[in-house]
Amino acid sequence: MSEQRIQADQLMQRARQSLAATEKALDTAIKSLREHTLVDGRVSASKLDDYQLVSYDTALSAAEATGARFALDYAERVRNQEGGDADRPITLEERCALLFTAEAIESIRARLELRPQDYGLSRTELAETLDSESLQLFCAEQLAVTQMAELGKSIAGMDGNTGAYLLDDDHEMMRDTFRRFANDVVMPLAEDIHREDRIIPEEILQGLTELGCFGLSIPERFGGLQADDQEDNMGMIVVTEELSRGSLGAAGSLITRPEILTRALLKGGTEAQKQKWLPRLAEADPLCAVAVTEPNYGSDVAGMRCKATRIEGGWLIDGAKTWCTFGGKAGVLLLLARTDPDLSKGHKGLSMFLVEKPSSEGHEFKHQQESGGVITGNAISTIGYRGMHSYDVFFDNYFVPEENLLGGPDGEGRGFYFTMAGFAGGRIQTAARAVGLMQAAFERAVSYADERQVFGNSINKYQLTQVKLARLAAYLLASRQFTYSVGRLMDQGEGEMEASMVKFFTCKTAEWVTREAQQIHGGMGYAEEMPVSRYFLDARVLSIFEGVEEILALKVIARALIDRAGETEA
Numbered sequence: 001m002s003e004q005r006i007q008a009d010q011l012m013q014r015a016r017q018s019l020a021a022t023e024k025a026l027d028t029a030i031k032s033l034r035e036h037t038l039v040d041g042r043v044s045a046s047k048l049d050d051y052q053l054v055s056y057d058t059a060l061s062a063a064e065a066t067g068a069r070f071a072l073d074y075a076e077r078v079r080n081q082e083g084g085d086a087d088r089p090i091t092l093e094e095r096c097a098l099l100f101t102a103e104a105i106e107s108i109r110a111r112l113e114l115r116p117q118d119y120g121l122s123r124t125e126l127a128e129t130l131d132s133e134s135l136q137l138f139c140a141e142q143l144a145v146t147q148m149a150e151l152g153k154s155i156a157g158m159d160g161n162t163g164a165y166l167l168d169d170d171h172e173m174m175r176d177t178f179r180r181f182a183n184d185v186v187m188p189l190a191e192d193i194h195r196e197d198r199i200i201p202e203e204i205l206q207g208l209t210e211l212g213c214f215g216l217s218i219p220e221r222f223g224g225l226q227a228d229d230q231e232d233n234m235g236m237i238v239v240t241e242e243l244s245r246g247s248l249g250a251a252g253s254l255i256t257r258p259e260i261l262t263r264a265l266l267k268g269g270t271e272a273q274k275q276k277w278l279p280r281l282a283e284a285d286p287l288c289a290v291a292v293t294e295p296n297y298g299s300d301v302a303g304m305r306c307k308a309t310r311i312e313g314g315w316l317i318d319g320a321k322t323w324c325t326f327g328g329k330a331g332v333l334l335l336l337a338r339t340d341p342d343l344s345k346g347h348k349g350l351s352m353f354l355v356e357k358p359s360s361e362g363h364e365f366k367h368q369q370e371s372g373g374v375i376t377g378n379a380i381s382t383i384g385y386r387g388m389h390s391y392d393v394f395f396d397n398y399f400v401p402e403e404n405l406l407g408g409p410d411g412e413g414r415g416f417y418f419t420m421a422g423f424a425g426g427r428i429q430t431a432a433r434a435v436g437l438m439q440a441a442f443e444r445a446v447s448y449a450d451e452r453q454v455f456g457n458s459i460n461k462y463q464l465t466q467v468k469l470a471r472l473a474a475y476l477l478a479s480r481q482f483t484y485s486v487g488r489l490m491d492q493g494e495g496e497m498e499a500s501m502v503k504f505f506t507c508k509t510a511e512w513v514t515r516e517a518q519q520i521h522g523g524m525g526y527a528e529e530m531p532v533s534r535y536f537l538d539a540r541v542l543s544i545f546e547g548v549e550e551i552l553a554l555k556v557i558a559r560a561l562i563d564r565a566g567e568t569e570a
């Protein structure tokens with residue numbers, strides 16, 4: 001084994017030891033949270049509310065630690081990959097993974113040490129974990145200015161590349177195909193769509209339909225591209241990432257809706273509903289949208305009010321939905337409505353419908369049925385995420401036939417569960433959207449830092465820019481590999497909590513990455529004509545939809561961590 005290999009291995013080992021010490025402190029914090037919130041052996045929602053800040057910070061810290069672990073695993077796989085030279089000096093991937101690990105540890109340390117008593121951490125425990133000499137030495141070495149600036153110099157000459165993707169041949173081919181589509185078709189149209197607030201044009205929709213994009217999550221037996229017996233989350237991730245690199249609003253989010261509908265149909269649809277809808281969704285005929293959020297109920301799904309009243313042959317829908325993205329262009333809406341007027345039934349009174357309507361391109365639409373029922377929609381003006389328009393939608397005695405109640409008569413009252421099943425893939429997909437957006441911003445940052453001359457030098461010759469590029473690369477690499485690793489877990493039927501973690505982490509990170517990329521552009525970063533100004537605006541939505549970050553942290557991740565701690569205790 002070469003001397004260089006030994007050095008790299010030792011560094012990676014120190015990173016793992018430091019991370020393990022950090023995770024030990026986190027375990028104590030989670031156990032303490034469990035003790036405070038458990039009532040009769042179950043987590044009490046109201047008790048958990050008394051610990052919101054601790055829960056939020058614990059969830060974020062656990063997400064960062066998980067991301068670091070996946071980044072180190074990945075760097076090791078790169079070194080040992082077939083055909084590679086395992087004896088080579090420290091690789092770019094290892095340097096990025098080490099830097100990310102040190103940064104993650106330091107931010108976890110900052111959070112826990114700010115109020116150790118609230119995490120149940122004693123001084124002795126801190127001394128053995130986050131304050132241990134070996135952990136601090138590891139972080140100090142990795143975060144030394146010269147070390148980071150050196151990494152930044154290497155990154156500056158790499159055209160936005162942060163190392164191997166480590167995909168198999170099939171997924172590499174998918175990546176290549178959709179990257180070309182994003183470069184050739186999406187990117188030239190993206191700025192106009194954003195600035196003029198246009199609907200996504202046929203060039204993009206038709207091209208993606210021909211590439212099979214809308215059938216990616218639909219099993220082959222229903223006319224899609226997914227194998228019947230095996231989920232391919234990786235395929236969906238790679239395609240979403242590349243399209244989001246082209247534009248989040250104009251391409252990267254197009255698969256989200258058919259994916260949600262498909263999962264809901266596969267979970268709850270009758271055989272006839274699957275046979276009818278899935279092949280059509282795979283062909284984008286019709287396009288679809290999701291109408292769950294209401295003006296007064298977003299995070300609090302169980303309280304929803306939009307109602308469906310049974311009449312002969314079907315149901316009448318009355319009420320309002322909001323933020324229904326692509327609701328105009330869509331020919332079918334997945335609607336969550338209250339079929340049991342008894343509000344005390346909460347989420348058990350909700351059912352799911354497939355609501356058909358004519359497709360429309362404008363910022364407003366209205367359709368009156370022969371029976372007199374009306375559906376209207378008005379697009380909400382947004383700062384970014386343009387291309388699909390998100391609508392306020394109103395239903396007035398709008399008739400939906402019996403056959404469009406998801407799951408048939410057995411589906412009544414089960415809409416909440418079908419919604420949850422539908423959204424299960426949305427989190428990992430949104431992580432992939434965040435990664436694609438970050439990649440786009442990073443590429444622009446790297447090239448502008450090279451082109452722009454200030455005080456007689458390219459800005460990438462200055463230390464501060466080099467450090468920025470190093471950190472951006474490390475966070476981007478970690479976000480991508482975190483997403484891929486969770487995708488692989490999901491392909492094996494695992495990774496539910498990790499999917500929430502990676503959504504939470506990557507979406508937050510995308511805000512910072514796009515902000516830094518914009519900052520590197522100076523004044524030009526604020527000009528509408530520069531794509532980087534759009535990236536920053538688009539990034540803001542990621543932490544809001546598909547599970548608003550606070551609810552993900554408090555009600556999903558923190559709860560799951562507490563439950564998991566209970567399982568290891570038992």
Ligand SMILES: Cc1cc2nc3c(=O)[nH]c(=O)nc-3n(C[C@H](O)[C@H](O)[C@H](O)COP(=O)(O)OP(=O)(O)OC[C@H]3O[C@@H](n4cnc5c(N)ncnc54)[C@H](O)[C@@H]3O)c2cc1C
Binds near residue numbers: 297
């Ligand atoms: C561009 C865009 C597109 C969208 N597309 C769709 C779509 O296609 N279909 C659809 O159905 N919806 C869509 N949404 C809606 C989105 O899913 C919701 O906005 C989201 O679920 C949050 O709900 P809300 O807006 O009602 O926020 P609220 O629930 O009102 O939350 C407001 C704030 O309070 C926080 N909060 C809420 N509860 C708690 C609590 N218990 N403790 C502490 N903090 C809390 C939240 O985290 C948030 O920060 C879209 C939203 C946007 C912005």
